[in-house]
Amino acid sequence: MSSSPARLVAEELTLGYERRIVAENLSVAVPDGGFTAIVGPNACGKSTLLRALARLLSPKAGTVVLDGRAAGDHPPKDFARQVGLLPQTASAPDGITVRELVGRGRFPHQAWWRPSTSEDAAAVDLALEQTDTTALADRRVDELSGGQRQRVWVAMALAQQAGILLLDEPTTFLDIAHQVELMDLFAALNRRGVTVVAVLHDLNHAARYASHVIAMRDGQIRASGVAREVVTAHLVEEVFGLRCVVIDDPETGTPLVVPRAPSL
Amino acid sequence: MTTLLRTRLTTALLLTVALLAAIVTLGFGDYPMSVSQVVRALVDPSTGFDHTVVVEWRLPRVVSALLVGACLGVSGAIFQSLTANPLGSPDVIGFSTGAYTGALIAMTVLGLGLGGATVGAIVGGLGTAAIVYVLAFRQGVLGFRLVVVGVGVTAMMSALNTWLLMRAQLEVALGAAIWGAGSFSLTNATDAWVLGGTLLLATATLRAVAPSLRQLELGDDTSRAHGVRVEPARLALLVIGVVLVAVPTALVGPIAFIALAAPQVAARITRSAGLPLIASAAVGALVLVLADGVAQHALPGGVPVGTVTVVIGGCYLVWLLAAETRRR
Numbered sequence: 001m002s003s004s005p006a007r008l009v010a011e012e013l014t015l016g017y018e019r020r021i022v023a024e025n026l027s028v029a030v031p032d033g034g035f036t037a038i039v040g041p042n043a044c045g046k047s048t049l050l051r052a053l054a055r056l057l058s059p060k061a062g063t064v065v066l067d068g069r070a071a072g073d074h075p076p077k078d079f080a081r082q083v084g085l086l087p088q089t090a091s092a093p094d095g096i097t098v099r100e101l102v103g104r105g106r107f108p109h110q111a112w113w114r115p116s117t118s119e120d121a122a123a124v125d126l127a128l129e130q131t132d133t134t135a136l137a138d139r140r141v142d143e144l145s146g147g148q149r150q151r152v153w154v155a156m157a158l159a160q161q162a163g164i165l166l167l168d169e170p171t172t173f174l175d176i177a178h179q180v181e182l183m184d185l186f187a188a189l190n191r192r193g194v195t196v197v198a199v200l201h202d203l204n205h206a207a208r209y210a211s212h213v214i215a216m217r218d219g220q221i222r223a224s225g226v227a228r229e230v231v232t233a234h235l236v237e238e239v240f241g242l243r244c245v246v247i248d249d250p251e252t253g254t255p256l257v258v259p260r261a262p263s264l
Numbered sequence: 265m266t267t268l269l270r271t272r273l274t275t276a277l278l279l280t281v282a283l284l285a286a287i288v289t290l291g292f293g294d295y296p297m298s299v300s301q302v303v304r305a306l307v308d309p310s311t312g313f314d315h316t317v318v319v320e321w322r323l324p325r326v327v328s329a330l331l332v333g334a335c336l337g338v339s340g341a342i343f344q345s346l347t348a349n350p351l352g353s354p355d356v357i358g359f360s361t362g363a364y365t366g367a368l369i370a371m372t373v374l375g376l377g378l379g380g381a382t383v384g385a386i387v388g389g390l391g392t393a394a395i396v397y398v399l400a401f402r403q404g405v406l407g408f409r410l411v412v413v414g415v416g417v418t419a420m421m422s423a424l425n426t427w428l429l430m431r432a433q434l435e436v437a438l439g440a441a442i443w444g445a446g447s448f449s450l451t452n453a454t455d456a457w458v459l460g461g462t463l464l465l466a467t468a469t470l471r472a473v474a475p476s477l478r479q480l481e482l483g484d485d486t487s488r489a490h491g492v493r494v495e496p497a498r499l500a501l502l503v504i505g506v507v508l509v510a511v512p513t514a515l516v517g518p519i520a521f522i523a524l525a526a527p528q529v530a531a532r533i534t535r536s537a538g539l540p541l542i543a544s545a546a547v548g549a550l551v552l553v554l555a556d557g558v559a560q561h562a563l564p565g566g567v568p569v570g571t572v573t574v575v576i577g578g579c580y581l582v583w584l585l586a587a588e589t590r591r592r
Binding site: 051054055056075076077078079080081083084085087088089090091092093094095096097100101104105107108110112115138156157160 | 267268348471472473474475478479481482483485486488489490491492493531535536537538539
């Protein structure tokens with residue numbers, strides 16, 4: 001996978017907020033058609049990197065490049081048609097229905113003089129179907145459970161119909177069944193050709209679902225490659241400071257991180 | 265689809281009720297007329313005196329009330345959406361107080377008349393809005409900071425206003441205080457045309473920016489991810505919101521609480537997603553026409569409409585705060 005050409009590339013980024021520098025000299029190529037997971041301990045800069053890739057944060061130095069052209073040089077709506085994002089926090093206006101909310105993901109395809117088209121309606125229907133939320137379409141978003149609501153936000157990102165989908169900790173706050181359900185959904189989307197980049201908290205999710213893992217610590221990339229090469233006992237200890245053994249996942253054969261019990 | 269249809273139907277209904285209320289109000293006064301008389305007088309110039317009373321004497325005031333209400337309603341909906349806060353209306357975040365400051369300076373310091381007060385109000389309002397915007401700007405303007413800074417600036421402006429009134433001559437202070445209460449008693453046909461033009465222009469511009477407003481409701485990150493140019497869009501919306509409150513305030517004085525209450529009432533009636541612009545205009549128009557009817561005809565001596573809206577608004581604010589507290 002890592003040999004495939006990359007549409008989205010970060011070149012020597014310096015990232016930060018106001019005067020605080022979070023990461024320096026970051027270079028990343030997102031393998032096209034792959035499922036990339038960005039992992040690392042809290043405050044390692046992984047979400048910051050994703051925000052830069054999504055154009056939410058402009059780098060202090062370096063460039064994010066999409067299709068050979070600096071991200072900032074793409075008109076915002078053109079960029080949004082190529083790169084979608086599921087942010088960590090989003091708010092739904094009071095009383096909005098699921099279908100309306102998902103429809104707002106069509107914004108980059110619309111213009112004020114040419115509002116909703118049948119193409120938009122078809123994209124919304126497809127997004128609802130892919131996320132298994134068709135039955136919820138006329139419900140109000142504020143009546144839904146946490147798991148349902150997260151699927152609706154995913155549907156909104158899908159309605160954008162971008163070839164590259166960025167996910168910022170998409171399974172946080174969900175129980176384990178909903179987490180797995182959502183990860184399976186992202187894997188299915190990836191098989192259908194969507195390039196997925198996800199910041200993940202759970203190393204085992206990364207190892208199981210991702211074709212490419214980027215491990216970060218202190219604003220630097222410590223390792224990058226296929227899961228089997230990156231998720232090793234040595235690296236987990238180096239990046240997370242966690243002593244562990246890595247065994248084969250009995251279901252999938254992918255690496256599975258098992259923390260060591262404290263030695264007595 | 266059903267929710268959208270319901271929103272459209274209730275919006276149409278609200279607009280109709282506002283127009284009906286205006287027609288009924290046209291019949292009130294020293295020369296009372298029935299609804300059918302009013303309608304005939306409106307469409308048929310040969311009704312003579314009736315036509316003069318309705319079209320020349322009463323219509324400018326009622327139409328102005330409708331238009332000012334609509335402008336304030338839309339302005340409130342824009343500000344409250346941008347700040348994501350039901351308290352984030354232009355009167356709460358300093359605009360009206362700043363407009364009053366401008367008018368007071370024009371009248372009491374520069375010794376200008378009502379025309380000067382109009383210009384002063386626009387300058388004062390826009391200046392205050394600019395100060396609030398700059399003070400609240402920190403890598404973009406966030407809703408909560410805008411409200412807090414606005415409340416702070418409002419408090420300072422109020423103090424300044426009191427001082428300006430205290431040091432003015434009695435007659436000047438009296439005139440300024442009446443302007444400050446907000447009244448339609450001096451509005452004429454020109455005012456109505458200016459208001460109509462403002463609303464038309466703002467509506468046309470809003471057609472282009474409203475989709476961005478709907479995106480901003482989802483948060484800045486989502487808006488950017490969808491390709492919204494967040495800061496330019498927010499600035500454009502702020503400008504439209506400020507114009508929609510500046511022009512009415514300059515013409516009739518600050519009228520409280522319409523911008524605060526109309527969007528929330530409209531959202532509850534139409535059960536729309538977010539704050540509806542057109543329905544807010546309809547509710548604003550309806551409430552202000554009724555309030556002016558009460559101010560002019562139901563209260564002895566005819567009080568400025570601003571005092572009526574303050575009373576309605578005070579009740580509304582108590583209810584809003586109580587409802588918000590219960591929700592927590």
